[in-house]
């Protein structure tokens with residue numbers, strides 16, 4: 001049963017990458033969630049955004065770019081998703097604004113980014129968060145989507161306590177995602 005939701009999400013996203021109808025349905029699901037994240041992270045057009053875990057249809061990255069005009073880099077540690085996501089972004093005409101790279105969130109060099117976003121399906125979520133908090137610049141805003149506690153066993157969330165030290169959060173009603181939490185890099189917290 002573990003990882004059931006990441007697997008299901010992957011299947012739905014593969015369909016969305018191929019069908020505009022499914023994509024539009026997915027947009028309805030993600031739109032308000034991403035809008036709330038843009039507000040929480042105060043993302044604007046001059047920010048460089050890194051999305052960790054884009055999948056075959058990196059819808060959050062697309063909406064973040066559409067809402068703000070920011071340049072977005074999306075990484076995924078699955079080769080097939082990277083190739084499908086590149087085709088999908090190109091089909092929308094966003095290939096110069098949204099870059100898709102193969103990389104793992106535990107190894108990425110995050111210093112170039114003003115905002116870093118972690119999808120709930122990223123695995124292991126707490127290790128990736130620890131890595132980006134340790135290696136990003138002190139003014140970077142780190143956004144982490146957290147699933148509802150009762151659904152955690154369907155994701156790869158290790159110790160929930162690793163996510164308690166956030167600075168602010170936005171709650172998402174009725175979805176499998178409980179909230180998006182805003183973290184600052186480890187070290188001196190300068191305020192957001």
Ligand SMILES: C[S@@+](CC[C@H](N)C(=O)[O-])C[C@H]1O[C@@H](n2cnc3c(N)ncnc32)[C@H](O)[C@@H]1O
Nearest residue numbers: 053054055058059060076077078104105122123
């Ligand atoms: C299905 S997507 C969900 C994101 C969704 N498309 C969105 O736009 O919000 C989750 C992706 O995260 C990727 N992933 C999981 N762990 C990762 C890691 N440690 N580093 C990079 N990508 C990861 C998976 O390969 C999967 O494609």
